[in-house]
Amino acid sequence: MKKKAQIRKKMKLALKTFDFSDRQRQTQAIIDQFLISDIYQQAQTIAIFMPMSFEFDVTRLLNDTSKRIVIPKTLPQRKMIFTDYDEDALFLTPFGVRESKSDFAVIPDLIIVPGLAWTEDGYRVGYGGGYYDRYLADFTGQTASFVYDFQILPTIERNKFDIPVRHIFKV
Template sequence: MTKARGREELLARRRAQSPAERAESAHAIAMHALAVPLVGRARRVACYLSMDSEPGTGPLIAALHERGVEVVVPISLPDHSLDWVVHEPAAPVVVTGLGIPEPEGPRLGADALRTCSVVIVPALAVDHAGHRLGRGAGYYDRALADVTVPLCALVFAHELLPEVPHEPHDVPVQMAVTPSGLFRVPS
């Protein structure tokens, strides 16, 4: 499978899911993610506001807020890098031209990730070695290049694969959460 072909197939399968299936998956992912001690006991977590077809992050972010966990979310910059803002549930959200929801708020800078217990990242698929297939723009690979805190991808169960195509610059994750449970990458 090439990256382009894999993205095409995975995105088509995501679009075929009903809103009810996606909502059920989002709640299951939240329960499994919160059961991970690293996430459940965190003081600050980096996450993302999910797009409609992605595994939903809404229930997870809401539960983290209920526990008093500060959540930082990404803002895309014109140079194809990411900045971070503290997520405030009532803050206005703008959907970018790429369909990515981004809230307003003071920017924290790239170093904000170093203050997090875990960084939760989007992915189209994750393989058994932790290689993550993203959408191809490289925003997260650039943002995560020097990050040493654990990385966790959220994917649907069928997106946990034996192998995905990857390049040397692709930053691997240490775990993936699906609606079926947690997968830890063997070390």
């Protein structure tokens, strides 16, 4: 099994050099697949991460007026909450991620979980902060990830804190 640090480095490079037209094709196909899924149809409040330039582009979902959209906000001690998405109430964190100025926590019923690599059974390599795994430890709703074809790996090193996502959307 590859160590997570090696996977992070390899996947960040692969994402940053991913062919633009292939990225667009896969992104559209995956989001189209998600929008017709039962978990999307049944969700009322969807948590969506704010993507960095090289991450999966979920911005199409941020404008979904049929659902309540919430975004992550990091707190001290590597904790995280979700707050209502309001384009006019965002600030840029020192990590280069846009977050809400609000501290009003909202519990979603579906979380789109970011990451860098996944196994077919939903285990993932994230960015190493553990924010999502900590949140997901007590979360009872649905979870999903959007995964480009090269991000699926046969195995990933796991620890007792790793929480798999329940649904993988891929091409």
